[in-house]
Amino acid sequence: MVEEKADEILSEADHAHVAFLVVGDPFGATTHTDLVVRAKKMAIEVKVVHNASVMNAIGVCGLQLYRYGETVSIPFFTETWRPDSFYEKIQRNLSMGLHTLCLLDIRVKEPTLESLCRGRKAYEPPRYMTINTAIEQLLEIVQAREEPAYTExxxxxxxxxxGSEDQMIVAGTMKQLQMVDFGAPLHCLVITGQTHPVEEEMLYFYRCRTSIQH
Amino acid sequence: MVEEKADEILSEADHAHVAFLVVGDPFGATTHTDLVVRAKKMAIEVKVVHNASVMNAIGVCGLQLYRYGETVSIPFFTETWRPDSFYEKIQRNLSMGLHTLCLLDIRVKEPTLESLCRGRKAYEPPRYMTINTAIEQLLEIVQAREEPAYTExxxxxxxxxxGSEDQMIVAGTMKQLQMVDFGAPLHCLVITGQTHPVEEEMLYFYRCRTSIQH
Incomplete structure (x- = not known):
């Protein structure tokens, strides 16, 4: 994890060139911004090479990038922790007719409960949220609401x-998408706002009847 | 222009591989979505290679990508055409504490008025909106408003x-930025919403006192 290695990265950079490779664009994550801030404070010169990111590659589904509202992150619910702060953001975006990009939780290098107790490092197997789980959680939190921003x-x-050769894109209602097996990670989900004709034309190719689209 | 060449691109693709290169990510512009839609309707296979785009590279300034609202485009005002539909979007973003990415007008291959009259093709020299002009226009449209969403x-x-070697980033008030010479195009502008401490820390390096930041 970057957080753990930041000191090492920065101390090396004092006397040598250090390259730090990331998935997506370097500024997609606060962690990387923080690393740059720390480097700049130490007067280390930072050169950034930008890259495609889910934040713009999402445009491939046909929904126009300038018609997206705030992006939300959906965390794995646990028995005791079921945060729904993303709901209000989705509600606001939909009320303005905007699309919402939902980034789905990734759990890697999570220490096991046992290892936390014993002070030894052991990690849970990595977990990546599927679209199906995301929709399940999204629908769960609107169950108790009187005028839900979205439904199934x-x-x-x-x-x-x-962005990979076997990417899969399916457009449909939440209920329809819940029945689709999207396969291996990473998954993400867009909640569609108001659409324009060109957007509809593109979505047409990804409608549920066609199961896989490259 | 893509629009004029679309037929040619698509007819060639019937019997050969055609590569179409764009600046930024292919789906940053509706025009390219439209080209893909037309290709798919003709059963032409389309492979997309994503790329960095201003929509995510903007993260370099330190304002977090997931804290941006809807993106707006600011067109060149003319004597008779002064559209301000972007104002409401900026207002909405600011009221929610979100940042607004303003994309500034590019005028290339604009036919001259004379050539339109005579039916011959002659073009105006290319024009790229500067940050200074954008701010001038932004301030002009709030002059008559009682509770403006933003001020100087x-x-x-x-x-x-x-994204280029000589990129320049300056943070400051509209009034301050209006005095800065940003040099050659392309320019873009972010109207800052509510900021978090990590965002502030990064902006600090770009504050107006430092004239150029690489």
């Missing part, structure tokens, strides 16, 4: 392995 | 030649 009939687009 | 004291970040 709300249009969405599910995307798996975005 | 509103914090912004101006970015020129993003």
């Amino acid at each position: 009939d709300t249009e969405c687009v599910g995307l798996a392995r975005l | 004291d509103t914090e912004c970040v101006g970015l020129a030649r993003l």
